[in-house]
Amino acid sequence: MAGSRYAYVKSFELADPLLPSTFFVIRIDGKGFHGFSKLHDFDKPNDVRALTLMNEAAKRVVGGRELNGECVVAFGESDEYSFVFKRTCKLHGRRSSKLVTLVVSVFTAAYIALWPQYFPNSPLSLDHLPVFDGRVVQYTSEQEIQDYLRWRQVDTHINNLYNTTFWALVLQGGRTEQQAEQELSGTISSQKQEMLFSQYGINYNTLDPMFRKGSIVIWEEEPVKAEDSADSPGAALPQAQPSADAPAAPVESSENAQPTAADAATAPIKM
Numbered sequence: 001m002a003g004s005r006y007a008y009v010k011s012f013e014l015a016d017p018l019l020p021s022t023f024f025v026i027r028i029d030g031k032g033f034h035g036f037s038k039l040h041d042f043d044k045p046n047d048v049r050a051l052t053l054m055n056e057a058a059k060r061v062v063g064g065r066e067l068n069g070e071c072v073v074a075f076g077e078s079d080e081y082s083f084v085f086k087r088t089c090k091l092h093g094r095r096s097s098k099l100v101t102l103v104v105s106v107f108t109a110a111y112i113a114l115w116p117q118y119f120p121n122s123p124l125s126l127d128h129l130p131v132f133d134g135r136v137v138q139y140t141s142e143q144e145i146q147d148y149l150r151w152r153q154v155d156t157h158i159n160n161l162y163n164t165t166f167w168a169l170v171l172q173g174g175r176t177e178q179q180a181e182q183e184l185s186g187t188i189s190s191q192k193q194e195m196l197f198s199q200y201g202i203n204y205n206t207l208d209p210m211f212r213k214g215s216i217v218i219w220e221e222e223p224v225k226a227e228d229s230a231d232s233p234g235a236a237l238p239q240a241q242p243s244a245d246a247p248a249a250p251v252e253s254s255e256n257a258q259p260t261a262a263d264a265a266t267a268p269i270k271m
């Protein structure tokens with residue numbers, strides 16, 4: 001139809017490339033997961049099956065052929081995942097709509113395809129499908145990317161401490177959800193930790209690190225073999241280094257370029 005008299009409509013399409021040479025993060029978030037988690041009876045405050053499913057869907061995004069290894073690290077908590085891309089990414093001419101929709105679509109498709117493995121007794125319905133929105137944000141320095149990941153991890157901690165205390169009050173303390181909310185309003189972190197420990201015998205610091213710190217997926221290239229040339233693609237790829245206070249990411253597979261999910265470290269990420 002290229003030469004037709006209708007082709008002028010094509011010119012209404014606006015270019016939407018990301019700036020060259022910037023890092024960018026695509027963050028997806030589940031739509032209405034407060035209700036969705038109730039519908040499928042997620043364990044509160046943290047359903048391990050749901051978190052694992054998020055991690056597996058993220059691994060499919062990071063390791064899938066669609067992104068071609070351009071996303072090097074991803075961080076997840078609750079119903080959200082952040083995918084961090086290399087500065088040099090040239091996928092789809094860096095068109096932001098293409099990139100965001102691709103990540104959302106691959107993630108959602110994987111989430112739905114994997115759902116029966118994690119919730120075999122709670123089938124999805126067409127009326128209440130798990131759907132995700134997405135956005136892209138560009139960053140110019142490694143420092144900003146590190147701070148971005150720290151920002152999401154601090155959010156994980158704040159939300160998890162609140163949710164853990166809230167559900168202890170409801171499930172163990174017999175409060176209504178409204179009473180629990182009132183009791184927690186205005187409390188600071190140390191008060192919540194104290195409440196958990198003295199009233200419910202829960203030592204917050206010993207809870208599953210996945211709940212407290214989130215999950216991280218790291219793209220790992222197979223080490224370059226001696227006979228490969230020094231400038232082969234695997235040679236200069238990033239490694240995530242765990243900080244002193246967080247566990248190192250276990251490598252799950254020796255296959256070439258597998259994404260791995262691990263407890264999130266507040267890691268200095270080299271790119």
Ligand code: ATP
Nearest residue numbers: 030031032033034037042045046047050051078079
């Ligand atoms: P929005 O559409 O604006 O994102 P939302 O209902 O998805 O609304 P969020 O702020 O994204 O709200 O919060 C997600 C909610 O999903 C959490 O508050 C929690 O109730 C629920 N949720 C997500 N993952 C889990 C999980 N693994 N275990 C238990 N609950 C979860």
Ligand code: ATP
Nearest residue numbers: 001065066067091092093095097098099101102105
């Ligand atoms: P891109 O990723 O760039 O979109 P593509 O392979 O999806 O590449 P399109 O230009 O979108 O290419 O064209 C879609 C192609 O999918 C068609 O050319 C056709 O080969 C195939 N296709 C889609 N729907 C049908 C269908 N209903 N029956 C047969 N073939 C189909």
Ligand code: MG
Nearest residue numbers: 029030031133
């Ligand atoms: Mg949202």
Ligand code: MG
Nearest residue numbers: 029030031079
């Ligand atoms: Mg949500």
Ligand code: MG
Nearest residue numbers: 029078079080
């Ligand atoms: Mg959310």
Ligand code: MG
Nearest residue numbers: 092098102105
């Ligand atoms: Mg197509």
Ligand code: MG
Nearest residue numbers: 001098101102
């Ligand atoms: Mg097409």
